[in-house]
Amino acid sequence: MKIALIGYGKMGKTIEKIAQERGHTITHRISDDIANHDLKTTDIAIDFSIPDAAFRNITSCFQQGVPVISGTTGWLKKYEEAVRVCNENNSGFIYASNFSLGVNLFFELNKNLAKMMSGFKDYSVSMEEVHHTQKLDAPSGTAITLAEQIIANNNKKGWKLDTAGEDEIPITAKRIENVPGTHTISYESKVDTIKIEHIAHSREGFALGAVIASEWLNGKQGVFTMKDVLFQNM
Incomplete structure (x- = not known):
């Protein structure tokens, strides 16, 4: 998969390491305004940004046809609106408060x-x-x-x-x-x-779960949860 990382802090760098170990390519490492980036050739975006930017980041991806895995917390008052934008653009979405x-x-x-x-x-x-x-x-x-x-x-x-x-x-x-x-x-x-x-014990459990969720979501449309991913992999 071609993955865009939105939020390139410690978690983003850990996700990058695990994704590359699993054979994926990182196309974008975004720490600035997402409007500066064309994501249309990306298969999926993984968002671990900040609460104030999460809704804009997530919906911008949907509007460019890119499904999203989001682990950013603190923005959920706009969750239902994000779901609406996802469905309007026939995209895919998994939000989890924790991907471990x-x-x-x-x-x-x-x-x-x-x-x-x-x-x-x-x-x-x-x-x-x-x-x-x-x-x-x-x-x-x-x-x-x-x-x-x-x-x-x-x-x-x-x-x-x-x-x-x-x-x-x-x-x-x-x-x-x-x-x-x-x-x-x-x-x-x-x-x-x-x-x-x-x-x-480390961030690797969160990062691995986010990558596994990305692999599961790739090619799907709709809004899912980690429970869907979890029982698919058990």
């Missing part, structure tokens, strides 16, 4: 545990996420996805950063140098604590 295959398995575990715990009112649920100091948004997109899954399968009504009400999930966000990403969900009662945790 391990995290997406963790998502399924989280949903199942939330269902199991929903009948046990003595347990309170909380979450902690830890990332590197360069991460701009808090809580992380992955933490929000996890919280939304718990809300959909449990008796909570919402989530809040730090201090939360009785019917909300408190999320603690920490920023520590050189931490790729750790997410911990705890169910605590007076007598015990149940925890599930995902610890990323």
Whole structure:
């Protein structure tokens, strides 16, 4: 495949390395305005840019006939509009708050545990996420996805950063140098604590998942999720 990288920071460079190892070609490395680039000869774009630029980057690709894999978080208020532009241009799109295959398995575990715990009112649920100091948004997109899954399968009504009400999930966000990403969900009662945790050891898991998603999306039209990719590859 011919891949355009939108956002050429640490993640973009890790994706480049893995994509080339898997036999793909990088046609563009974009860190400036996407309007300066003609992407029409590109097979797919992988977007790990910044929240303020993500919607413009993604829809510009669709308008040039280029499907998009996006892992940029913090822009989802415009997600449905991006889906509309994708469909209008008969393009393809996968957004994920986290492309790690391990995290997406963790998502399924989280949903199942939330269902199991929903009948046990003595347990309170909380979450902690830890990332590197360069991460701009808090809580992380992955933490929000996890919280939304718990809300959909449990008796909570919402989530809040730090201090939360009785019917909300408190999320603690920490920023520590050189931490790729750790997410911990705890169910605590007076007598015990149940925890599930995902610890990323490097960016390579996120990057590999994004490349695998690109390979899966290539040649397809429509809007998909990492669940489609995950079960295709299991």
